[in-house]
Amino acid sequence: MRRSPSSLAVLAFAACGPGHVFHKDPERGCADITLAGQEDVAAAAGCTAVESITLRTGMRLDLAPLGRLEKITGMLAVGPSVGLSELSLPRLRIAGAIKIVANGDLHGVFLPKLERVGDLEVEGNNSLSNLSAPKLAMVSGKLAIRDDPALEVVDLTALASAGEVVISNTPKLTLVEGALPALRSAIPASRPEVVTPAEP
Numbered sequence: 222m223r224r225s226p227s228s229l230a231v232l233a234f235a236a237c238g239p240g241h242v243f244h245k246d247p248e249r250g251c252a253d254i255t256l257a258g259q260e261d262v263a264a265a266a267g268c269t270a271v272e273s274i275t276l277r278t279g280m281r282l283d284l285a286p287l288g289r290l291e292k293i294t295g296m297l298a299v300g301p302s303v304g305l306s307e308l309s310l311p312r313l314r315i316a317g318a319i320k321i322v323a324n325g326d327l328h329g330v331f332l333p334k335l336e337r338v339g340d341l342e343v344e345g346n347n348s349l350s351n352l353s354a355p356k357l358a359m360v361s362g363k364l365a366i367r368d369d370p371a372l373e374v375v376d377l378t379a380l381a382s383a384g385e386v387v388i389s390n391t392p393k394l395t396l397v398e399g400a401l402p403a404l405r406s407a408i409p410a411s412r413p414e415v416v417t418p419a420e421p
Contacts, residue, residue, distance in 0.1 A: 251265060251268040251271045251272070253271070253274075254268075254271055254275070255276075255277070256275070256282065257277060257278050258280065259282055259283065262283065262284060262286050265286065265287060267286070267289055268289065268290055269291050270290070270291060270294070271292075271293050271294070272294050273298075273317075275296075276297075276298065276299045276300070276302065276305070278303075278305055279302070280304040281304045281305065282304070282305055284307075284308065284309060284310070287310060288311055288312060289312060290310055290312060291313060292313070292315045293317060294317055295317045296316075296317060296319075296320060297316050297318070297320070298320045298322075299319075299322070299327075300320075300321060300322045300323045300345075300346070301322070302326070303325040303326055305324055306327060306328050306329075307327070307328060308321065308329070308330045308331070309330075309332075310332055312334055313334060314334050315336060315338070316338045317338070318340040318341075318342075319332075319338055319340070319342070320340070320342045321342065321346060321349075322342065322344045322345055324346045324349070325346075325348065326348055327348060328348050328350055329349070329350065329352075329353070330343070330349065330351070330353065330354075331351075332353065332357070333354075333356065334356055335357050336357060336358055336379075337358065337361070338359075338360055338361075339360070339361050340360070340363045341354075341360050341363070341364050342363065342365045343365070343366045343369060344365060344366070344368050344369070345368045346371075347369075347370060347371065349369050349371055350371050350372060350374070351372075351374050352366070352375045352376070353375075354376065354377060355376045355379060355398075356378075356379050357377055357380055358381050358382070359380075359382045360382070360383040360384065362384045363383075363386075364383045364384075364385065365385075365386075365388075366387070366389075366391060367387060367389040367390050367391070368389070368390045369390070370390070370393065371393055373395050374397075374398075375388075375396070375397045375399075377398065377399035377401070378398050379399075380400075380404070382401075383403055386401070386404060386406070386407045388404070388407040388408060394408075
């Protein structure tokens with residue numbers, strides 16, 4: 222029997238068990254962080270830099286306490302999860318890699334100040350409709366957006382460089398905002414109107 226991505230997310234979360242936060246001085250940075258409940262988010266409040274974040278949860282989380290986070294030297298891994306409806310990190314500028322995979326209830330990803338990332342993978346998020354990183358200028362590795370059936374809008378206005386671009390299995394995608402030629406070539410030839418160059 223084939224299971225849905227949402228049911229797989231629940232099973233994966235159950236197998237992971239509770240999360241733990243390894244906390245250093247929040248003014249200087251924090252170590253590896255795992256977020257499973259609101260208490261984990263609270264424990265990481267005030268961190269401006271972390272080594273990595275793994276977010277796997279079965280509940281709704283308010284990520285506002287992470288509002289000062291500016292740098293992730295390693296991986297930001299979000300998912301599998303259910304209950305998480307929005308990923309918003311308003312001050313994050315740099316990340317080693319971002320992987321957002323198998324989040325059943327995630328509707329929006331908002332990274333308004335993100336400028337540089339190694340790999341950016343957004344895959345298998347059944348409810349995701351909006352992916353916004355308008356200041357992202359460079360993806361040094363792979364940019365992969367695939368198997369997100371509800372995705373409608375992708376804002377990559379400032380993107381000027383990416384090692385590889387893959388956009389596939391996004392049937393509701395109506396707008397990709399960005400001038401990078403690879404964005405246009407990643408869209409099926411039958412849908413060229415999807416990619417809109419950024420305003421000068």
